[in-house]
Amino acid sequence: xxxxPFNIVDEIPRKAMTxxxxxxxxxxxxxxxxxxxxxxxxxxxxxxxxxxxTNSDSKIKIAVLEFSSGCEWMYPTPIDIEAxxxxxxQAGGLTVLGEAYDNLNQQLSHSHGFMMEATGSFAPVIIxxxxxxxxxxxxxxxxxLKTNNWFKVATRIAIAIGDDCVKSTLMDFTGNQExxxxxxxIDELKKIIRMVSVTASRVNSKTASVGKDAxxxxxxxxxxxxxxxxxxxxxxxxxxxxxTTNSGTDDWTGW
Numbered sequence: 520x521x522x523x524p525f526n527i528v529d530e531i532p533r534k535a536m537t538x539x540x541x542x543x544x545x546x547x548x549x550x551x552x553x554x555x556x557x558x559x560x561x562x563x564x565x566x567x568x569x570x571x572x573t574n575s576d577s578k579i580k581i582a583v584l585e586f587s588s589g590c591e592w593m594y595p596t597p598i599d600i601e602a603x604x605x606x607x608x609q610a611g612g613l614t615v616l617g618e619a620y621d622n623l624n625q626q627l628s629h630s631h632g633f634m635m636e637a638t639g640s641f642a643p644v645i646i647x648x649x650x651x652x653x654x655x656x657x658x659x660x661x662x663x664l665k666t667n668n669w670f671k672v673a674t675r676i677a678i679a680i681g682d683d684c685v686k687s688t689l690m691d692f693t694g695n696q697e698x699x700x701x702x703x704x705i706d707e708l709k710k711i712i713r714m715v716s717v718t719a720s721r722v723n724s725k726t727a728s729v730g731k732d733a734x735x736x737x738x739x740x741x742x743x744x745x746x747x748x749x750x751x752x753x754x755x756x757x758x759x760x761x762x763t764t765n766s767g768t769d770d771w772t773g774w
Contacts, residue, residue, distance in 0.1 A: 532638035536724040537580045537597045538567065538716065541619055542608060543649035543680075544585040549610035551771040552650060552680055555705045557607045559712035566713070567720050568600045577641050577724040582626070582633055586619035587612030592626075597633050614649070616688070617657035620664045627669035634669055642672040642736055644719040647692055648712075650680035661691060674719050674737040676744070678702060678711055681769045686761065696760035698741050700748070703768045707756055714754075718743050 540560065544553065564581070571579035580597035584590060585608050593606055623645070626632040634640050664670050677689035679701040689699045700715070702708045722740040748754045756765050 533575070534577045534639045534641050535580050535597070535636040536577045536641040536720070537582055537633060537643045538720055539623070539643055539645040540581070540583045541623065541645065541647040542583065542585045543614055543616075543651070544587045544608050544610045544612070545614040545651060545654075546587075546611050547651050547683070548680070551705055551773075552708070553608055553610040555708050556648065556712065557605070559709040560716070561605045562709075563713045563716045564600065564603060564605060566717050570717070570721050570724060571600045574724050576726050579720055579724055584619060584622055586615055586622075588615065590615065590618050590622045592622070613654040614651055615655045616649070616653035617655040617660040620657055620660035624660070624664045624667050624670070627664075627667050627673075629669075641723055642674065643669060644674045644716075644723050644740070645670075645676070646712075646715060646719070647675070647677040647689065648680060649677070649689065650684050652683075652685040653688060657688070658691075665694075672735075672737070674723055674740045676700070676715055676719060676741070678708070678715065680708060681771070682766055690760075695737075695741060697745055699760055700744075701758040701762075701765075703756055703758075703765055704770050705773055707754065710754060711757060714747055714751075715744055718747060 567579055579600045581600055581603045582597040583593035627634060629635055675693045675698060677693050677699045679686050679689055679699060681703060686699055690696050693699055700711055702711050719740045722743060723736050748757055748759060756768060758765050
């Protein structure tokens with residue numbers, strides 16, 4: 520029997536969409552905060568894996584950079600979500616945010632960094648999580664990062680963990696105050712990590728809409744996250760942007 524060549528269908532290569540987590544693991548994150556973060560991401564990954572499996576446009580990869588007194592990538596390259604295993608982070612040390620920006624800038628490159636995909640890449644999602652203020656001076660590193668073309672098109676979201684976080688620093692990173700979300704409890708932290716990771720991954724891993732009035736992916740993702748927060752009564756304690764409605768309600772017990 521002769522094989523019919525027309526019955527042979529090659530799988531169309533999918534572009535990669537990398538989800539970056541930039542995680543503050545300084546001493547103030549110890550205990551309940553880092554524990555909840557580890558649990559939340561670990562429980563979120565299977566949902567993102569399902570998004571990747573059912574997406575004909577792209578495959579999702581994960582990259583994690585922790586920063587305290589220094590910086591370290593969880594793995595030397597982004598890992599396909601199907602093969603990714605979360606390694607619980609430990610907290611201790613300072614908050615070298617500027618060094619984290621430098622590390623991110625080096626890897627947001629298609630010639631020598633994490634964006635070297637033969638099939639191409641979609642704009643990444645970058646989620647920054649922090650509970651305090653940088654102990655270095657990140658302004659110069661951020662200015663350099665802002666010239667990076669991948670950073671320019673990335674969906675950038677920052678999660679401020681508690682009232683002690685300097686939100687202006689996070690707003691400088693996102694470039695959009697609506698993309699800075701402040702949580703005040705362990706439950707809120709876990710829920711927002713899951714919701715932001717899933718929503719942004721879903722939006723950024725699909726082919727962009729076309730037309731002059733079509734929103735860019737970053738705008739679409741941030742708008743969707745804002746809508747989700749507004750429509751979910753369990754997230755009413757989260758402050759969006761410069762809002763201080765829930766200031767003074769920090770409670771990191773119950774872990």
